[in-house]
Amino acid sequence: MAEYNEVYGRAKYYDIAFRRDVTREVDFLTELYQRHAGKPLSSMIDIACGPGYHALLFAARGVRTIGLDLRPEMTEFGKELAVQKGVEIEWMAEDMRTFKLDKPVDLALTSYDSLDCLLDQDSIIAHFRAIADNLTPKGLYVFEMTNPRDCSLWEYGEFRYSGKANGVSVEIIWRPENSNVDILNQVTDMEVEMRVNDNGKEHVFKDRASERFALPQEFIALTKLSGTLNFVTFYGDFRFDQPFDNSPGSRRLIGVLQKAS
Numbered sequence: 001m002a003e004y005n006e007v008y009g010r011a012k013y014y015d016i017a018f019r020r021d022v023t024r025e026v027d028f029l030t031e032l033y034q035r036h037a038g039k040p041l042s043s044m045i046d047i048a049c050g051p052g053y054h055a056l057l058f059a060a061r062g063v064r065t066i067g068l069d070l071r072p073e074m075t076e077f078g079k080e081l082a083v084q085k086g087v088e089i090e091w092m093a094e095d096m097r098t099f100k101l102d103k104p105v106d107l108a109l110t111s112y113d114s115l116d117c118l119l120d121q122d123s124i125i126a127h128f129r130a131i132a133d134n135l136t137p138k139g140l141y142v143f144e145m146t147n148p149r150d151c152s153l154w155e156y157g158e159f160r161y162s163g164k165a166n167g168v169s170v171e172i173i174w175r176p177e178n179s180n181v182d183i184l185n186q187v188t189d190m191e192v193e194m195r196v197n198d199n200g201k202e203h204v205f206k207d208r209a210s211e212r213f214a215l216p217q218e219f220i221a222l223t224k225l226s227g228t229l230n231f232v233t234f235y236g237d238f239r240f241d242q243p244f245d246n247s248p249g250s251r252r253l254i255g256v257l258q259k260a261s
Helices: 011-018 024-038 053-060 072-085 121-133 216-226
Strands: 044-045 062-066 090-092 105-110 135-146 159-165 166-182 189-198 201-212 229-235 253-261
Touching: 011 072, 011 159, 011 166, 011 189, 024 053, 024 135, 024 253, 044 053, 053 062, 062 072, 062 189, 072 090, 121 135, 121 216, 121 229, 121 253, 201 229, 216 229, 216 253
Parallel strands: 044 062, 044 105, 062 090, 105 135
Antiparallel strands: 135 253, 159 166, 166 189, 189 201, 229 253
16 A cells, blocks of 8 residues: 555645544553553554554653654654654654664554555565564564455445545545456555545545455464464454454454564
8 A cells, every 4th residue: 555655645635534533542552562561561663654643642651652654754744743742753764574673662553454555475474574573572563454344355345534624625535446356366456536625726636556455364374474473362443342253343353463572
Protein backbone atom coordinates (compact mmCIF):
# COMPACT_ATOMS: atom_id res chain seq x y z
CA MET A 1 0.00 0.00 0.00
CA ALA A 2 3.03 2.28 0.24
CA GLU A 3 2.60 2.70 -3.52
CA TYR A 4 -0.43 4.94 -2.97
CA ASN A 5 1.56 8.09 -3.73
CA GLU A 6 -1.46 10.30 -4.42
CA VAL A 7 -3.08 9.40 -1.08
CA TYR A 8 -0.20 8.86 1.34
CA GLY A 9 1.78 11.76 -0.09
CA ARG A 10 -1.02 14.14 1.01
CA ALA A 11 -0.69 13.72 4.76
CA LYS A 12 -2.93 16.66 5.68
CA TYR A 13 -5.87 15.27 3.72
CA TYR A 14 -5.20 11.72 4.92
CA ASP A 15 -5.30 12.95 8.51
CA ILE A 16 -8.70 14.59 8.07
CA ALA A 17 -10.20 11.31 6.84
CA PHE A 18 -8.48 8.94 9.27
CA ARG A 19 -7.85 10.76 12.56
CA ARG A 20 -9.47 8.84 15.41
CA ASP A 21 -9.31 8.28 19.14
CA VAL A 22 -6.93 5.38 19.87
CA THR A 23 -7.14 5.57 23.67
CA ARG A 24 -8.72 2.14 24.04
CA GLU A 25 -6.06 0.61 21.79
CA VAL A 26 -3.19 2.21 23.72
CA ASP A 27 -4.73 1.09 27.02
CA PHE A 28 -4.92 -2.48 25.71
CA LEU A 29 -1.34 -2.47 24.42
CA THR A 30 0.02 -1.05 27.66
CA GLU A 31 -1.73 -3.74 29.72
CA LEU A 32 -0.76 -6.45 27.22
CA TYR A 33 2.93 -5.66 27.64
CA GLN A 34 2.61 -5.63 31.44
CA ARG A 35 0.99 -9.06 31.38
CA HIS A 36 3.56 -10.70 29.14
CA ALA A 37 6.76 -8.93 30.19
CA GLY A 38 5.95 -8.51 33.88
CA LYS A 39 6.94 -4.86 33.98
CA PRO A 40 5.61 -1.47 32.83
CA LEU A 41 6.03 -0.42 29.22
CA SER A 42 8.80 2.16 28.81
CA SER A 43 9.39 2.38 25.03
CA MET A 44 7.66 1.61 21.73
CA ILE A 45 7.81 2.05 17.96
CA ASP A 46 4.74 2.80 15.84
CA ILE A 47 5.52 1.28 12.42
CA ALA A 48 3.83 2.38 9.20
CA CYS A 49 2.49 5.02 11.55
CA GLY A 50 1.10 7.59 9.13
CA PRO A 51 0.61 10.75 11.23
CA GLY A 52 1.40 8.66 14.33
CA TYR A 53 -1.86 8.52 16.28
CA HIS A 54 -0.63 5.76 18.60
CA ALA A 55 2.83 7.30 18.86
CA LEU A 56 1.39 10.65 19.94
CA LEU A 57 -0.66 9.13 22.75
CA PHE A 58 2.12 6.86 24.00
CA ALA A 59 4.50 9.83 24.06
CA ALA A 60 1.93 11.90 25.99
CA ARG A 61 1.95 9.13 28.62
CA GLY A 62 5.69 9.37 29.08
CA VAL A 63 6.70 6.38 26.95
CA ARG A 64 9.85 6.78 24.81
CA THR A 65 8.33 6.67 21.34
CA ILE A 66 9.46 6.30 17.74
CA GLY A 67 7.25 6.84 14.70
CA LEU A 68 8.34 5.08 11.51
CA ASP A 69 6.77 5.40 8.08
CA LEU A 70 8.08 4.84 4.57
CA ARG A 71 6.60 8.18 3.49
CA PRO A 72 8.58 11.25 4.62
CA GLU A 73 5.43 13.33 4.08
CA MET A 74 3.81 11.40 6.91
CA THR A 75 6.71 11.70 9.33
CA GLU A 76 7.01 15.43 8.65
CA PHE A 77 3.31 15.87 9.32
CA GLY A 78 3.67 13.78 12.47
CA LYS A 79 6.41 16.10 13.66
CA GLU A 80 4.02 19.04 13.33
CA LEU A 81 1.36 17.25 15.36
CA ALA A 82 3.90 16.35 18.05
CA VAL A 83 4.94 19.98 18.36
CA GLN A 84 1.30 21.04 18.66
CA LYS A 85 0.76 18.50 21.45
CA GLY A 86 4.05 19.26 23.19
CA VAL A 87 5.38 15.70 23.06
CA GLU A 88 8.76 14.30 22.02
CA ILE A 89 8.89 11.58 19.37
CA GLU A 90 11.75 10.32 17.23
CA TRP A 91 10.62 10.13 13.60
CA MET A 92 12.08 7.84 10.93
CA ALA A 93 11.27 7.60 7.23
CA GLU A 94 12.47 4.01 6.78
CA ASP A 95 11.53 0.61 5.35
CA MET A 96 9.85 -1.70 7.89
CA ARG A 97 11.98 -4.61 6.63
CA THR A 98 15.39 -3.04 7.20
CA PHE A 99 15.16 -0.34 9.89
CA LYS A 100 17.65 -0.18 12.75
CA LEU A 101 17.21 1.64 16.04
CA ASP A 102 19.97 3.08 18.19
CA LYS A 103 18.31 1.52 21.23
CA PRO A 104 15.76 -1.35 21.32
CA VAL A 105 12.16 -0.84 22.40
CA ASP A 106 9.69 -2.86 24.48
CA LEU A 107 6.81 -2.81 22.01
CA ALA A 108 6.44 -2.63 18.23
CA LEU A 109 3.09 -1.97 16.56
CA THR A 110 1.68 -2.01 13.05
CA SER A 111 -1.98 -1.13 12.71
CA TYR A 112 -4.71 -0.64 10.14
CA ASP A 113 -3.66 -3.46 7.79
CA SER A 114 -0.18 -2.06 7.25
CA LEU A 115 1.29 -5.53 6.65
CA ASP A 116 -0.72 -5.73 3.42
CA CYS A 117 2.12 -3.88 1.70
CA LEU A 118 4.54 -6.82 2.20
CA LEU A 119 3.81 -8.72 -1.00
CA ASP A 120 5.66 -12.00 -0.43
CA GLN A 121 6.65 -14.31 2.39
CA ASP A 122 10.31 -13.31 2.28
CA SER A 123 9.34 -9.69 2.95
CA ILE A 124 7.23 -10.69 5.96
CA ILE A 125 10.08 -12.80 7.37
CA ALA A 126 12.53 -9.94 6.84
CA HIS A 127 10.11 -7.64 8.65
CA PHE A 128 9.77 -10.04 11.58
CA ARG A 129 13.55 -10.31 11.87
CA ALA A 130 13.95 -6.53 11.79
CA ILE A 131 11.34 -6.28 14.55
CA ALA A 132 13.15 -8.84 16.72
CA ASP A 133 16.50 -7.11 16.20
CA ASN A 134 15.01 -3.93 17.64
CA LEU A 135 13.06 -5.37 20.59
CA THR A 136 14.19 -5.72 24.19
CA PRO A 137 14.11 -9.23 25.73
CA LYS A 138 10.47 -10.34 26.17
CA GLY A 139 9.47 -7.42 23.94
CA LEU A 140 6.18 -7.68 22.06
CA TYR A 141 5.22 -7.16 18.45
CA VAL A 142 1.51 -6.51 17.81
CA PHE A 143 0.01 -6.27 14.34
CA GLU A 144 -3.59 -5.37 13.49
CA MET A 145 -5.37 -6.58 10.39
CA THR A 146 -8.97 -6.77 9.21
CA ASN A 147 -10.66 -10.06 10.07
CA PRO A 148 -10.19 -12.05 6.81
CA ARG A 149 -13.89 -12.95 7.01
CA ASP A 150 -14.65 -9.31 6.17
CA CYS A 151 -12.02 -8.66 3.48
CA SER A 152 -10.31 -11.16 1.20
CA LEU A 153 -9.12 -11.59 -2.37
CA TRP A 154 -12.61 -12.65 -3.45
CA GLU A 155 -14.75 -10.63 -1.03
CA TYR A 156 -12.92 -7.33 -0.71
CA GLY A 157 -15.89 -5.07 -0.06
CA GLU A 158 -15.87 -1.29 -0.34
CA PHE A 159 -14.25 0.75 2.42
CA ARG A 160 -14.97 4.47 2.88
CA TYR A 161 -13.36 6.93 5.31
CA SER A 162 -14.28 10.60 5.60
CA GLY A 163 -13.85 13.68 7.75
CA LYS A 164 -14.05 17.47 7.87
CA ALA A 165 -11.77 20.11 9.39
CA ASN A 166 -11.10 23.81 8.81
CA GLY A 167 -13.25 24.06 5.70
CA VAL A 168 -11.79 20.90 4.16
CA SER A 169 -13.77 17.70 3.61
CA VAL A 170 -12.09 14.47 2.54
CA GLU A 171 -13.44 11.09 1.51
CA ILE A 172 -11.17 8.13 0.73
CA ILE A 173 -12.65 5.08 -0.99
CA TRP A 174 -11.08 1.67 -1.58
CA ARG A 175 -12.80 0.21 -4.65
CA PRO A 176 -12.87 -3.48 -5.63
CA GLU A 177 -13.97 -2.70 -9.19
CA ASN A 178 -11.33 -3.32 -11.84
CA SER A 179 -9.06 -5.06 -9.35
CA ASN A 180 -6.64 -7.67 -10.64
CA VAL A 181 -6.33 -10.77 -8.46
CA ASP A 182 -3.18 -12.92 -8.40
CA ILE A 183 -4.51 -16.06 -6.71
CA LEU A 184 -1.16 -17.87 -6.62
CA ASN A 185 0.58 -15.09 -4.70
CA GLN A 186 -2.50 -13.90 -2.75
CA VAL A 187 -2.12 -10.36 -4.13
CA THR A 188 -4.71 -7.97 -5.48
CA ASP A 189 -4.12 -4.78 -7.43
CA MET A 190 -6.54 -2.30 -5.85
CA GLU A 191 -7.81 1.18 -6.76
CA VAL A 192 -8.22 3.96 -4.22
CA GLU A 193 -9.79 7.37 -4.73
CA MET A 194 -9.39 10.48 -2.58
CA ARG A 195 -12.06 13.16 -3.00
CA VAL A 196 -11.28 16.56 -1.51
CA ASN A 197 -13.21 19.80 -1.13
CA ASP A 198 -10.61 22.28 0.11
CA ASN A 199 -12.58 25.43 0.96
CA GLY A 200 -14.60 25.19 -2.24
CA LYS A 201 -11.90 23.75 -4.51
CA GLU A 202 -12.64 20.22 -5.66
CA HIS A 203 -9.87 17.65 -6.17
CA VAL A 204 -9.95 13.96 -7.03
CA PHE A 205 -6.80 11.88 -6.65
CA LYS A 206 -6.66 8.29 -7.88
CA ASP A 207 -4.09 5.58 -7.24
CA ARG A 208 -3.50 1.86 -7.59
CA ALA A 209 -1.38 -0.40 -5.45
CA SER A 210 -0.89 -4.05 -4.63
CA GLU A 211 -2.04 -5.58 -1.37
CA ARG A 212 -1.35 -9.10 -0.10
CA PHE A 213 -3.77 -11.21 1.95
CA ALA A 214 -2.04 -13.49 4.45
CA LEU A 215 -4.12 -15.77 6.66
CA PRO A 216 -3.66 -16.42 10.40
CA GLN A 217 -1.95 -19.80 10.07
CA GLU A 218 0.45 -18.29 7.53
CA PHE A 219 1.46 -15.62 10.03
CA ILE A 220 2.13 -18.34 12.62
CA ALA A 221 4.26 -20.33 10.14
CA LEU A 222 6.23 -17.27 9.03
CA THR A 223 6.86 -16.35 12.65
CA LYS A 224 8.46 -19.78 13.14
CA LEU A 225 10.44 -19.46 9.92
CA SER A 226 11.82 -16.12 11.04
CA GLY A 227 13.57 -17.90 13.91
CA THR A 228 13.43 -14.74 16.00
CA LEU A 229 9.92 -14.37 17.45
CA ASN A 230 7.44 -16.65 19.17
CA PHE A 231 3.73 -16.68 18.41
CA VAL A 232 1.65 -15.81 21.51
CA THR A 233 -2.00 -15.45 20.49
CA PHE A 234 -4.60 -13.72 18.36
CA TYR A 235 -7.35 -11.40 19.58
CA GLY A 236 -10.44 -10.33 17.66
CA ASP A 237 -10.28 -6.73 18.84
CA PHE A 238 -8.36 -4.55 21.27
CA ARG A 239 -10.10 -6.34 24.16
CA PHE A 240 -8.87 -9.19 26.31
CA ASP A 241 -12.32 -10.78 26.38
CA GLN A 242 -12.66 -10.92 22.58
CA PRO A 243 -11.06 -13.99 20.99
CA PHE A 244 -10.29 -14.12 17.30
CA ASP A 245 -13.21 -16.06 15.86
CA ASN A 246 -16.22 -15.70 13.59
CA SER A 247 -18.40 -13.81 16.09
CA PRO A 248 -19.66 -10.28 15.29
CA GLY A 249 -17.38 -8.79 17.96
CA SER A 250 -14.28 -10.19 16.28
CA ARG A 251 -13.82 -7.30 13.88
CA ARG A 252 -10.03 -7.41 13.69
CA LEU A 253 -7.12 -9.84 13.63
CA ILE A 254 -4.74 -8.75 16.40
CA GLY A 255 -1.56 -10.84 16.29
CA VAL A 256 0.77 -10.93 19.30
CA LEU A 257 4.39 -12.12 18.91
CA GLN A 258 7.13 -12.05 21.52
CA LYS A 259 10.91 -12.01 21.50
CA ALA A 260 12.49 -14.66 23.64
CA SER A 261 14.18 -13.58 26.86
